[in-house]
Amino acid sequence: MAKLVQALDDALCAHGAKAIFGLPGDFALPLFRAAEQYGKLPIYTLSHEPAVGFAADACARATQGVGVAFVTYGAGGLNLVNATACALAEKSPLVVVSGAPGVSERTGDLLLHHQGKTLESQYRVFREVTCDQAVLDRPLAAPRELTRVLQNARDFSQPVYIEVPRDLVDAPCEELPRLAPAVVDPETVAACAQEVLERLTVARTPVMMVGVEVKRYRLEHKVASLAQALGLPLVTSFMGRGLLADGPVRPLGTYLGAAGEPEITELVENSDGLFLLGVILSDSNLGASRKRLNLRCAIHAGDRRVTLGFHTYAPVPLDAFVDALLDLTRNHVGGFGVRNHGNIPPEPYPRGLPRDDAPIRPDDIACAVNDFMDAHGAHPIAADMGDCVFVAMRIAYTHLNAPGYYASMGYGVPAGLGL
Numbered sequence: 001m002a003k004l005v006q007a008l009d010d011a012l013c014a015h016g017a018k019a020i021f022g023l024p025g026d027f028a029l030p031l032f033r034a035a036e037q038y039g040k041l042p043i044y045t046l047s048h049e050p051a052v053g054f055a056a057d058a059c060a061r062a063t064q065g066v067g068v069a070f071v072t073y074g075a076g077g078l079n080l081v082n083a084t085a086c087a088l089a090e091k092s093p094l095v096v097v098s099g100a101p102g103v104s105e106r107t108g109d110l111l112l113h114h115q116g117k118t119l120e121s122q123y124r125v126f127r128e129v130t131c132d133q134a135v136l137d138r139p140l141a142a143p144r145e146l147t148r149v150l151q152n153a154r155d156f157s158q159p160v161y162i163e164v165p166r167d168l169v170d171a172p173c174e175e176l177p178r179l180a181p182a183v184v185d186p187e188t189v190a191a192c193a194q195e196v197l198e199r200l201t202v203a204r205t206p207v208m209m210v211g212v213e214v215k216r217y218r219l220e221h222k223v224a225s226l227a228q229a230l231g232l233p234l235v236t237s238f239m240g241r242g243l244l245a246d247g248p249v250r251p252l253g254t255y256l257g258a259a260g261e262p263e264i265t266e267l268v269e270n271s272d273g274l275f276l277l278g279v280i281l282s283d284s285n286l287g288a289s290r291k292r293l294n295l296r297c298a299i300h301a302g303d304r305r306v307t308l309g310f311h312t313y314a315p316v317p318l319d320a321f322v323d324a325l326l327d328l329t330r331n332h333v334g335g336f337g338v339r340n341h342g343n344i345p346p347e348p349y350p351r352g353l354p355r356d357d358a359p360i361r362p363d364d365i366a367c368a369v370n371d372f373m374d375a376h377g378a379h380p381i382a383a384d385m386g387d388c389v390f391v392a393m394r395i396a397y398t399h400l401n402a403p404g405y406y407a408s409m410g411y412g413v414p415a416g417l418g419l
Contacts, residue, residue, distance in 0.1 A: 001172045004139050004164070005034035009041055011146040011176055012095065015154055016065020017041060021056040021418065023049055025072025027114065028099030030169040032070060041068070044417070049076055051414035053083025057092045058382055058401050058411075058418030064218045066093045066153050067418070073100045073163075074114025077122045085129045086406040087159040090239065091216050091280065094159035095150065096126065102167030103137055126161035133161040139171035147179050155182060155317075156304070157216040184320050192306050192313035193324035196275070196299055199308065200230065203273025208232040209255060211240040211285065213278030213302050217318050223277065224249045226322060229329035232275065233344075235264055237285040240278070241393065242400035245378070253347050254393060257288030263344045265289075274298040278318055282405045349396045362387050366394035373398070382419050384412030 002010070012020075020043045024032050036043055046052050052069045060067030067087075071077050077098040087094035101112050106119060116122065127133055132152040134145040146162070153160045200206045208230065214223050224247035227234045236243050236251045244251060253264040268274065269289055276298055279285055286293055300307045301321055305314035350367040351374065373379060373396060380399040383392040386409070389402045401419065403411045 002175065003034070003169070004136060004142055004171045004173050005031060005169045006038050006040075007143050007173050007176055008097070008136075008146060008162070008164070009035055009038055011143075011150050012066065012068055013040055014176070015093075015150040016063065017068050017095070018063050018065060019044060019059060020068045020070050021046060021052045021059070022070030023047065023052050023072070023076060024070075025076045025099070027074075027101060027166050028070060028072040028076065030166045031097070031099045031164055034169045035070070043070070046414065046417070049079035050083050050410055051417075053080045053087070053094065053096075054411045054414040055418035057083060057087045057094050058415035060087075060092050060094055061215070061401050062380065062399075062419050064215065066095045066150065068095045068097065070097050071099070072114070073098055074116060074122060076114075078116070078125065081125060081129060082408060084126065084159050084161075086403050086408050086411070088129050088131070089280075089282075089406040090403060091157045091212060092159065093153040093157050093216070095153060095162065096130070096159060097162045097164060098122065100135075100163045100165050102165045104167055123161070123163060129159065130161045131156045131158040133163075135163040135165075136168065137163075137165055139168055139173040142173050143176045147177055151179050157213065182317070184315070184317060188313055189316055189320045189324045192316050193321060193328055195308060196301075196306065197325065197328050199299060200232070200273055200275060203271075205267075205271045206230075206232050206273030206275060207268055207271040208234050208275045208277060209237055209240075209268065209279055210234065210243050210251070210277050211237040211279030211302065212243075213280075213318055214240070214243055215278075217278070219278070219319060219322055220244055220247060222319075222322050222326060226326055226329065229326070233267055235268060237276075237279045239280060239282075239285055239404040241402075241404070242381075242398060245397055245399050250397065252344050255285075256393070257286075259288055261344075261347065267344065269293065272297065276300040276302070277322075278302050280405055284405045284407070347397070350394060362391045363394060366391050369395050380419055382412050382415035385409055388412055 056067035056069040132149045134149045136142040149160045227249045234251045236254045241254045255268045306316045351370045353367040378398045383389045383402040385407050
């Protein structure tokens with residue numbers, strides 16, 4: 001019979017975890033000790049809980065598994081709320097594991113240090129910024145709770161919260177169960193894909209815009225094949241910058257509205273068949289348009305649903321939808337042909353930084369990084385907000401991690417450690 005922390009680490013590995021990022025504290029010390037002794041996952045400690053969360057978030061985004069943050073109760077867990085909210089907004093499967101007061105400690109007359117309003121306050125706070133939660137205070141039920149919560153983290157690509165009382169870390173528990181996969185109605189998915197394909201076929205100026213869900217659900221290779229089959233002009237959203245960097249199909253550019261390249265802006269905003277695939281409908285992705293985008297004329301596939309005009313197909317997971325579209329394109333007689341992309345020049349990336357005494361400008365940073373990658377090959381980028389993320393738009397196309405929607409400061413350095 002396994003111990004509770006062993007079941008936890010086994011479940012994390014089964015859902016794609018590659019490492020644990022954490023900050024030890026008294027209620028979490030038994031958790032750290034037991035995980036270190038078990039040795040299933042490497043543990044990296046940092047000195048501030050927000051950094052722990054951002055590092056684990058970036059690890060999740062890069063590996064397309066779950067990211068794991070271990071913290072202590074109260075002063076540790078509540079200090080992680082902002083990073084967890086970032087993961088929720090940007091659909092990153094961060095797993096917050098908090099040590100907590102032991103079950104045997106909760107019956108006395110004294111308030112416990114790190115306690116907020118009640119001992120359940122931290123749990124209630126995390127209900128607002130996670131898609132599922134579990135308190136592992138019943139060891140026999142813990143494996144089923146773990147499997148459910150972590151499966152939801154992967155299915156919805158959102159953070160979850162797990163609380164472990166410190167006196168139950170070594171409690172015996174059963175083996176992890178296997179949950180049945182979520183049921184998807186194939187007729188709904190097929191009808192949805194057929195209608196989407198019909199709309200794209202009759203559109204005069206269709207455009208495909210890809211967003212972060214394509215990466216979160218490990219679909220870049222399939223989406224590259226779909227883009228080739230459809231022959232549509234392909235761009236990324238602001239948050240989707242860096243998608244398909246390693247594939248056979250490169251996006252024409254990144255849609256930034258009034259702040260972007262005029263040719264890309266015109267292509268997107270004049271489209272009568274804008275196909276938003278995995279794009280989060282946020283102001284940072286779509287709100288900077290020179291003219292208001294009419295989403296009623298667009299096709300939006302995301303959040304496990306597909307919306308066309310005034311009606312919605314749901315539930316339609318993105319992976320099942322992309323598979324159905326690929327099947328239809330393979331069976332389409334005569335092919336689609338490549339649509340006219342217009343006269344869109346390659347994105348201009350500065351190169352050749354001069355060795356002089358002139359003041360350093362933001363574009364000089366992009367130029368220096370481009371020169372470095374020309375010499376040493378492409379590298380992934382972790383960027384903070386503000387000037388940092390906009391300078392990243394001037395760096396040659398490569399994988400990019402940045403909180404482009406939630407826009408929290410302090411992401412870049414811990415995210416680099418996570419990468």
